[in-house]
Amino acid sequence: LDEISMKKAKERLDNLTKPRGSLGILEDLAVKMAGIKRELYPKIKNKVITIMAGDHGVVEEGVSAFPQEVTPQMILNFLSGGAGINVLARHAGAKIVCVDVGTAADVFHPDLIIKKVRRGTDNISRGPAMTREEAIKAIEVGIETAWNEIDKGADILGTGDMGIGNTTPSSAILAVYSDEPLEKLVGRGTGINDERLKLKIKAINRALEINQPDPNDPIGVLSKVGGLEIGAIAGCILGAASRRIPVVIDGFISTAGAIIAAKIEPLCTNYMIASHSSEEPGHKTMLKLLGLEPMLSMRMRLGEGTGAALAFNLVEAALKIISEMATFDEAGVSGQLE
Amino acid sequence: LDEISMKKAKERLDNLTKPRGSLGILEDLAVKMAGIKRELYPKIKNKVITIMAGDHGVVEEGVSAFPQEVTPQMILNFLSGGAGINVLARHAGAKIVCVDVGTAADVFHPDLIIKKVRRGTDNISRGPAMTREEAIKAIEVGIETAWNEIDKGADILGTGDMGIGNTTPSSAILAVYSDEPLEKLVGRGTGINDERLKLKIKAINRALEINQPDPNDPIGVLSKVGGLEIGAIAGCILGAASRRIPVVIDGFISTAGAIIAAKIEPLCTNYMIASHSSEEPGHKTMLKLLGLEPMLSMRMRLGEGTGAALAFNLVEAALKIISEMATFDEAGVSGQLE
Incomplete structure (x- = not known):
């Protein structure tokens, strides 16, 4: 700075x-x-929300309230303009870009950027999510996406995510870097019931035991208990920071990506702007780890970049x-x- | 509703x-x-921030970091477009209206609405701020202002205030309705030092002792330990609610006005929308008293309606x-x- x-x-x-x-x-x-x-x-002229999409093998443990087919369905919803992020991005005057980093299904749409590293991760409660090479590739997809948008004139980015089950790997990443008990770090995601919440905590516990992620090796953490879209979000932040472009961080999944990015290159936190405080209980702990302070407390837990989109207005207010x-x-x- | x-x-x-x-x-x-x-x-088409201005006799106790002459100076600043609220209202696409309900000085400007009930209040630490009739007049100024703007097409209002020293009567009003110790309810306003903070707490303590405000008589509370602009804010809220128009409540002073309004007519809280959580420590308690939840936590403590102006964007987002x-x-x- x-x-x-x-x-x-x-x-x-x-x-x-x-x-x-x-x-x-x-x-x-x-x-x-x-x-x-x-x-x-x-001045801020071109605001872009990058939505990274990926799937998660761990959904077979019953950790989500929605079926995996919702990931591609929502991608198509983003690209036809009907999702929450579309409404809030239009409201903010921001463009959205959607990247398939690793959905399980085949999704096609002329506006979809297809950079599939693999078809979803493996079940983290039984082994690593992906190989180290795949984790690096996912990060590279994010870097490329950020650079591409910056080359086209973006002067501020916002992160977004889509991936049924992705609060589970996000909580697992947080658990690697926090001393708090797992019960305090794991939330209900899209709104799971008590039974599923127990399955989720159990799955994360097993993921940590089986994979033994090393906090000092953030790419290792990503490959063992993370997700493809989480890696791409980390890459997007690293790519923006490398070009001195600010990045507004969305909620729980985006902040998990931000932690990976900050562990790879601590200086990139200088370019991060926190948007909102998510309803996920662990989000506050994540933001504290990064030394970031959220501006909005809306009880939101949708992801997609919706919090980041709302925060653009506040950044513009500050500049005025x-x-x-x-x-x-x-x-x-x-x-x-x- | x-x-x-x-x-x-x-x-x-x-x-x-x-x-x-x-x-x-x-x-x-x-x-x-x-x-x-x-x-x-x-749909929201016409957003209006009503800034109520008044002075406070209690400033002679040394409770503020700014001299009283700043009240009229800032009114002129509002009317020439250079204040914080001007920037944030323009950003929100909102109009501002400034009403002199009771400044101590003479202020003239073609755009200033002059409805001076009296030249500032008396020192609340030595007696009542104003008579009961003056308190009612101040509330009526607020009602008239709201009705006027609604007649001209306003479909949402935001409250704003200007008045050097006005966190002191606002804290006194809060103290009437809260069981918490005064030290937890009184803050540093525009940024007073420890010495002035002690004077401020002492002045409020004396104001409560001498005036013995009765919680069941909100107009009495306003006349004894309140302020003219606080009364006008209460009136503005009552006037908006009576016409089924929503009002976005700004920070500490506006919320003190909202408490008076709610004690006069509890149903008007249905029309209140909380904007931000102020840096004043007592603000959270005020919002809790009203059952309102703030959306922004920006560490702001400027007043003028700045928090309300920022929140308009969120109301519009919700409607979209x-x-x-x-x-x-x-x-x-x-x-x-x-």
Whole structure:
């Protein structure tokens, strides 16, 4: 991050007609954006949500409330404009890009980017999700996607995901990096009942026991207990950071990807902007691990990038605050007494 | 609220291509808006932030970090477009209306609505803020303002405030309705130091002792330890509710006004939408008293209606979700297993 632009941004914010720091995270965002974009008044013109899709072998343990066929069905829904993310991306003026990194079924659509690394992962409660090579490939798909969009003019990205069962590997990744008991880290995903929740915790416990993921080897963690779309999300973040482009992180699955990215290259957290606090109980712990603070608390748990899409509006608000507000001198307003 | 429209809204939301309830507060908002507007797909066209301004005799106790002259200076800043609320209202596509309910100085501007009930309140730590008649007049100013804007086509209002020292009467109002110790309810407002914070707590303690406000007499509470702009905010909410128009509640001062409004007519909480959770420590307690849940946690403490302005975008997002998302049938997506 560019320290000089950040210092200038801070100084300007302190001279605007408001008590110092009183716009909270909006001010922090303006400073961060100045640091990322290396200018005081950056503009955002092209917002893109990248939705990474993949399937999960662990669904055979009964961990999800929806059948696996919903993954390709929802991809087609994204591409015909009827999903939650379509509505919220349109509302935010953002484009969506959908990438098949590893669905189990064959999905075709002229707008779908097909980069299938493999047909879904293996069941993590019985062995590794994928090979190390496949994990690296999934990350590379994400990097390529980010670079492609940046080449086409994207100046901010938002992460999104689709994959029935993907809160299970996300919880497993979190468990590798958190000391809290599994019961506190595992939630109901799309809305499973008590019985399925027990199966889910059991499956994650077994996944950790059988695979023995090493926290110091994030690519190993991804390949053993992760998912293809989670790897691609990590790659998308790494790709954006490498090109100094900010990335708005969506909810639980996206933040699992962000943890993998941060463990591979800690500096990439500088480019992350947290959006919302998910209804998944472990999400707060994830954000804490990354040192990120969410702006929205909407009790959302849909994924797809819906939280990221809502947060774009707040990033834009922050950029307008620093560029459009009057200073104390300009407005003839008296300053603080102490 | 119209129960039939709310039931229809809930049914439609449950059929959209997402796990039931997974868009959290966005779904609750869509249901609430259907109940308020008595239709399934209401539209918001005209958003208005009403900024109520007044001064506070209690500032002579040294409770604020800014001098009283800042109240009229900021009013002129609002009217020339340079304040935080101007930037965020423009960003939201909302109009602002500024009403002088009781500033101490004379302020003139062609766009300022002058409805001065009196020149600032008296020092609440030495006696009542105003007479009962003045408190009623302040509320009436708010009702008139709301009705005026609704007559001109406003279909959603947001509350805003300006008044140096106004976290002090707001904390006093909260203290009347909360059992928590004063230290937990009183914050640093615009950013006072430890010394001023002690003076502020002392002033509020004395205000409560001398005035003995009766919780069962909200107009009495307003006249004894409140403020003119707080009364006008309460009136604005009552006026909006009486015309079935939703009101987005801003931060600490606005929520103090909302408490007075709710104590006068409990049904008006049906028309309230909470925006953000303020940095003022007592704000969470206020929202709990009203049964409201904030959507944004931005560490903001500026007032002026800035939080309400940011929340308009979320209300609009909720209305688009219910009207634009595809159902499971339309999109050919399989439903939940259980």
